[in-house]
Amino acid sequence: VLCGVVENVVECRKWDQWSRWLREVRCDGLYEVRVIAINSMHVRAPKSRRAPQSRNRLFVAYWLKSLGRTPDWNKWLRPRAYCTVCDETVTALQVFKRQGVDMGAYGRNGQYWYRCPNMKCRGAIVEPEVLPAAAVIDWSLQARRIADRDEPLADATMERILRGIQRYATPFTVPAGGTWRTEPVSVEEPMPTRTTRETDALAVPPLLVPTEGRDGKVATSSEQPLRTQTARNETGLAIPPFQISLRGGG
Numbered sequence: 001v002l003c004g005v006v007e008n009v010v011e012c013r014k015w016d017q018w019s020r021w022l023r024e025v026r027c028d029g030l031y032e033v034r035v036i037a038i039n040s041m042h043v044r045a046p047k048s049r050r051a052p053q054s055r056n057r058l059f060v061a062y063w064l065k066s067l068g069r070t071p072d073w074n075k076w077l078r079p080r081a082y083c084t085v086c087d088e089t090v091t092a093l094q095v096f097k098r099q100g101v102d103m104g105a106y107g108r109n110g111q112y113w114y115r116c117p118n119m120k121c122r123g124a125i126v127e128p129e130v131l132p133a134a135a136v137i138d139w140s141l142q143a144r145r146i147a148d149r150d151e152p153l154a155d156a157t158m159e160r161i162l163r164g165i166q167r168y169a170t171p172f173t174v175p176a177g178g179t180w181r182t183e184p185v186s187v188e189e190p191m192p193t194r195t196t197r198e199t200d201a202l203a204v205p206p207l208l209v210p211t212e213g214r215d216g217k218v219a220t221s222s223e224q225p226l227r228t229q230t231a232r233n234e235t236g237l238a239i240p241p242f243q244i245s246l247r248g249g250g
Helices: 010-014 018-026 073-077 155-168
Strands: 003-009 031-039 056-064 080-083 088-091 093-096 112-115 125-128 172-175 200-203 207-210 235-238
Touching (some): 003 010, 010 018, 018 031, 018 056, 031 073, 155 207
Antiparallel strands (some): 031 056, 080 088, 080 125, 112 125, 172 200, 207 235
């Protein structure tokens, strides 16, 4: 075998047989090995788009030492990110928060984050580019409204929807005809000039709501990557009601 990759959950790193297993993968020095911690939403594929899904994963890559070369890991494992301090898009560096740690989850509450490689910002924390869940949702599919269901949603699911609206659903006004304006404006900002005509609609971003009934789940915005998806039908799409003017604002 010239090379290969093993994928698993990050908790696999805590396995009591981890060191022994890694030695067996190296096969008495026949193979070089690299342990990789990465979130699926940060993976840069050669031809396909990024995965609009957040999944913390463990990878173990191995390749024959006799090949005489090492893969260019920086090409694939350093995501692009915008540094607000340097005011430029950079190739971010993965930095673990604790010395000696080589595996874990990404983010503020995880084991690593990404930093800008430039010295002038002193390695500012940056957020890599991601593809939102909205990019893969087929908005043309007809969906059943909550009010049209034969049975009401569980109280826990309704509570998740409520918390999701409170956290993510920031409404914005959208020009709907009869005005010179073309850009939407958040309701947290002052309104543009008002006239006697109804020229704006009020829109609220959709939410992704866990429906499998397990505790500790919260709704998220469709503007963020999906959580881990399985073969179960366990995520609902909730679109809060919105107002829109009739006849193009007339």
